[in-house]
Amino acid sequence: MSINCIRRLIEDAAISHPQKNALILNEKSLTYSDLLTKVNQVAFYLKELNLPKGSRIGVYSNKGIEQVIAILSILSTDYVLVPLTKLLKPEQVEYIIKDCDIKCIITDKLKLESIEEIKFDGHIISYETTHKEIASFEEIFKYYNKPYSCEINGHDNAVITYSFGITGTPKGIVISHRNLIDSARVVSQYLHLEEDDVISGILIFNLDYGLNQIFCSLYKRATLALHRFILASDFFNHLINDNVTVIPLMPINITQMFDEELQRLPSAELLSKIRIITSSGGNVTPKMLNIVQKYFVNAKFFSMHGLTEAFRSTYLDPSQINIRPNSIGKAIPDVELYVIDANGNECAPRVVGELIHRGGYIYKGFWNAPIETAERFKSIEILKNVINLEGQLIDEIVVKTGDYVYKDEEGYLYFVSRHDDMIKTRGFRVSPYEVESVVMNNIPQIEQCAVFSINNDEIEEEIVLVYSARSELSSKEITFELKKHLASYMIPSKIIYKKSLPLIPSDKNKINKQELKKEVLETI
Template sequence: MSINCIRTLIEDANISHPQKVALVYGNEKLTYGELFTKVNQIALYLSELDLPKGSRIGIYSNKGIDQVIAILATLSTNYVLVPLTKFLKPEQVEYIISDCDIKCIITDRVKIESIEEIKFNGKIISYETTNKDLPSFEEIYKYYNKPYVCNINGHDNAIITYSFGLGGQPKGIVISHRNLIDSARVVSSYLQLKEDDVISGLLYFNLDYGLNQIFCSLYKRATLALHRFVLPTDFFNHLINDKVSVISLMPINITEMFDEEEYKLPNPSLLENIRIIASSGGNVTAKMIKDIEKYFVKAKFYSMHGLTEAFRSTYLDPSQLKIRPDSIGKAIPDVELYVIDENGNECPPRVVGELIHRGGYIYKGYWNAPKETKERFKSIQILKNVINLEGQLTDEIVVQTGDYVYKDEEGYFYFVSRHDDMIKTRGYRVNPYEIESVVKRELKDIEKCAVFSIENEEIEEEIVLVYSAKSELSSSEILFELKKHLASYMIPSKIIYKKSLPLVPSDKNKINKEELKKELISK
C-alpha cells in the first residue's frame, strides 16, 4: 500500500481513533471505526462488480454521510471517482458519462429519475432501498461483512473532476492519489489544523476544493460536520450547534451568510469557537472582510488562489489582509511562482505577466484531451530565461496558468485577469481588470461592471463596458472619469446600463460576460 493515498489515512484513523467522531450530519454521527467498516463494505461490493482497473465510478447525489462513504469507498478501490454535482442538468451528466465512459453511478432516491431520463446503460447503486430493484447501501451494510483488503498506488488516477463554466464543453482534470494526500498535507500545515477541530463541510464535493474538506479531516483525525446551505439562519445554527472551528468557503457563501436583516444574525459571542476561515474561488470584498471581522471576532481569515491544473498556488496570510486586501498572497509551501512576459523573461515588480506554477500539487492533465493538456502543462524549458537549467534536465512539468498577475516589491501577487479575457485593440493588449478597477474606485454610484470586447475589423476588438446601478448614469460622465485615469486606447466605445448583471451559474461571484456578449451581438 502506498503511503501517498487517502486509503492509508482511513486505515490509520481506524487504528488510532476508532471511537472519535469522524462525521456529523444533523443528528447523525459516525465514528472513525464505523466509517472504516462502512467504507470497506461498499468498497468490497464495488470490487466484486469486477470492472476493469481504472473504470470510472460516478457519484450523483445530494450531500450526506452516505455520499462521503461512497467517495472514500471508491478511493479504496482501483477504480476512478467522478463526482457529479447535484446541480448538473441531465444533458450535462450525460456528457460527462460519455466523455469518460462511466461504468457505474452511485446515487440517491432523488436523482434516480434523472439517471433514467438519460438512459444510462451501466450499473446503478442507490443509497436507499427502492422499488426499482437496484442494489442499495442499506442492503450492502446488511450482507457484506467479509474482510476487505486493497493496495492503492499513489501515482494511479484517483479522481476526474469536471467544471461547467461559460462556454464549450468542459474537460475532465485527472487527479492522482498522491495529489489528494499532498493537498491535505499542505492545507493542514498552513491553516494549522488540529485534531480537535470541527471542520464545516459546507462546500459541495464535486471539485478538489470541496473534497479537500474530507481529506483534511482524515489527515488530522478531526471531525467533519456536513451542511447544506439553504438559509443563513440554518448555516449559523450549524456553526453553533456542531461547534465548528474551521470553515472553508467561497466568497458567494460570505455574501449569502450576511444576506439577512442584522437583527436576525447571531451575537458574535456565539461564534467565538470559529478560529479559521478560508476562502477561495473569487475576490473578497471590503464588505465581506468587515462582516467577517464583526461576527467572527476570534477567526483568522485566509484568502487563497487555486488553479484547475494544480490544487493551489497562493494564500494570503491573515496578518496581510488589511495591508494588501487585493493580493492573492504568496506561494504555498513546495510551490515556486514566476511572472513572465511574452518572451519568457521574468517581469519586474508591478509589471503584468503570466503566472507559471512550478513544484507541488500539479495534476496529471486533461482526460482524453492532449491538445488542451499541451496548452497548459509545459516543459520547465519555458522558464529557461528565469532559472538555471543545469544538466539539461528539462523533463519537469510546470503549469502555464493562463492567469495574468503582477508581483509587488515584497513578493505578493495580485490577480489581473485570465488570458482568455485579454483584449487586443488598436495594436495594444488591454486587461479588462484595469478598466473595471478604475470604475470601482472612481465611480461609486456603479454597483457592478463588466468589461469585455466584441469583434471590430477596423481595430481588432471593440471595448464594451456594461454596468449596473440604482439608476442610469450619463455616459459622458462615465467617459469623463475614465479618460482622467486611462490611456485613450483603453476607453470603451460602448457603455451600456442594465439594472442587474447575469452571474455565472457555477460561481455566483462572477459576472457572466459571455451572456452579456451574446445579448449585445444578437441585437
C-alpha cells in the first residue's frame, strides 16, 4: 500500500495507540482500535457493492462519529468520496449527483427524506436502520466481521469537493490520496501539533479545511472532539469539557462564539488549555482578534489563506498577527508564491498583481470541466520571466489563483481582490450568478436582478439582492421562495426594490453592478 494515503494512518494508529480515543462526541467516544474495526466493516460492505473502480460515493448527513467512519471507509477503498454539506437543498444535491455520477450515498435518517425526494436510483446506506430496502451501519456492524485489506495508490483520486466557483455552477475539485496526506503533514508541521492535542471538530466536512481536522488528528495520533455548533454556550462547554487544545475556525465562528452577553462567557482561566487557534475562509477583523486574545490568553493565532485549486498557500506566523493583522502571511512549507503583472513580470513591493502558487499541495483539476481547469492550472512557463527554466523543464503545473495581492518590503502578502466577483460570506464562497439564476427562474414577477456584496465586519461580506419589477414585492415572500432552492448562507440579507437598474453603456444587456452598488451604499 502507498505510504501517501490516509488509510495507512488509520492502520498505524490502531497498532501504536489502540486504546487511545480517536473520536469524541458528547458522551460517546471511539478508540483507534475500534475506529479501524468499524471502518473495515463499512469498507468491506462498500466493496461488496462491486462498483467500478473510482466510483463516486456521497456522504450527506449531519456531523457525528458515524460520518467520520463513512469518510474513512470510502478512503479505505478504491472509490472516491464526495462530501455533501447538510446545508445543501435537494436540487443542489441532485446537481452534484448528476455532475459526478454518484453511485452510492451514505446518509442519516434526517437527510434520507431529501434523497428520496430527488428519487436517487443508486445505492443508499443509512447510519440508522430505517426500512429493509436500505442497508444501515447498525446492520453492517452486526453482521460484517470478515477481515478486510486494501491497496491504495497515492496518486489515485480520493475526494471531489464542490463549492460555488468560477462559472456560477458548482464545480468539483479533484483531490488525490497524496494531497490528503501532504496537507495533514504540512499543517501538523507548521502548527506544531502534538500527540496529546485534542482538536475541536467544529468545522463541517464539506471542504478540505474541514476534512483536514480528521486527517491531522490521525497523522499525530491526537483526539478529534466533534461538535455541532448551535449555541455559543454549548461551544464553550465543549472546549472546557473535552479539554480541547486546538481550535480550527472560520471568522464567522468567532462572531458566533462571542454573540453572547459578556457576563455569560467563561473566564480566560477556563480557556487556558487552548494553545492553537487557526482561521481560514475569510478575513479576521481587529474586533475579532481583540476578543479572541482577551479570552484565549495562551493561544497562538494562525491566520491562513487557502485556494480552491490547492490545499493552502499562506499562513501568518502568530508573532506577526498584531504587527500586520491585515497580511495573509508568507508561503507555507514546500510552496513558492509569486506576484506577477499582466506581462508575466514579478511585481515590486506594494504593486498589486496576481498570486501564482508553485510547489506542493496542488490538486488535480476540476471534474469534467476542462475550460475551468485550463483557466487555473497552468504550465510553469507562466513564470518564465521570473524564474530560470533551464533545460526546457516546463511540464510542471502551477496555479494561477485569480487572487490579486501585493507584498511588502519584508515579503509579507496582502490580499486585495479576486479576479471574479465571488462573494465570501460566513466562510463560504457564493456565486452571484447562482443566486440570480434562482431568482429569475422562480420569481416571475421580477424583471431584472443583480446580486453583489457589501462589507460586513462580522461575516466578511453581506449578500445584497437588487431587483426591478412592475411593483415592489414583499421581501419576506422573496426570501421564502429563495429558501426553497438555496442553502441558508446564500440567502441575501438585504433585498432592495428599484423601478429600473443601471446598465453598462457599452452593453445594454448587462447590469452595471458597480454603479448599482454605489447607489446602494449611498442609501445605507
